[in-house]
Amino acid sequence: MDIIERAVSVLMQDGLIVYPTETVYGLGADALSDEAIRRVYEAKMRDPGKPISIAVADFEMLAVVAHIDARMQEFISVFLPGPVTVVVPARRILPDILTGGTGHIGIRIPAHPIAQQVIEQFDAPITATSANLSGAKDPVTVEECTAPHDLFIDGGKLPGTPSTVVDLTTWTIIRRGTQAKAIEAFLETH
DSSP states (O other): OOHHHHHHHEEEEOOEEEEEEESEEEEETTTTTTHHHHHHHHTOOOOOTSOEEEEEEHHHHHHBBBBBOOHHHHHHHHOOSSSSEEEEOTTTTOOOOHHSSSSEEEEOOEEEHHHHHHHHHTTTTEEEEEOTTTTTTOOSSSOOSSSOOOOEEEOOOOOOOOEEEEEETTTEEEEOOTTTHHHHHHHHHO
């Protein structure tokens, strides 16, 4: 069994994986499982009122879990896959705890091949929070991944610049990261 198959097996059992992205290491769990999500909050020692982003494989999977209009779709087609998290209205299929009671969800389509393969083979969204304790440095190496997990997928040292978070319901940047200037230019012209 290769590492991708092992990761999918862990996810199917409500387990936690650490996986590489094009930014930092993520802590992945089945984003449709209340039990798996509870484990993510416990592992990170994260306040349950704070939302957790998810990662999807493609636009089709994104549309299953979020309400997307034509303008949002245009933004997504330009910047995803890539180091950008979009905040959009969540569909009821997602557990409420993921949204932190906001009704909105942060979603990424990672450009990293390992993250893509895991999500594609799992065939469902996974959590996309960083693999560290809440408030700790974003993890770019194995040693910095301090959140407890069941499986670690080593992607070597990662770039470390977090994704830019863009709220597509208000068309504002919540957190500046990679590609922030290009995103600002897009928002000004659309």
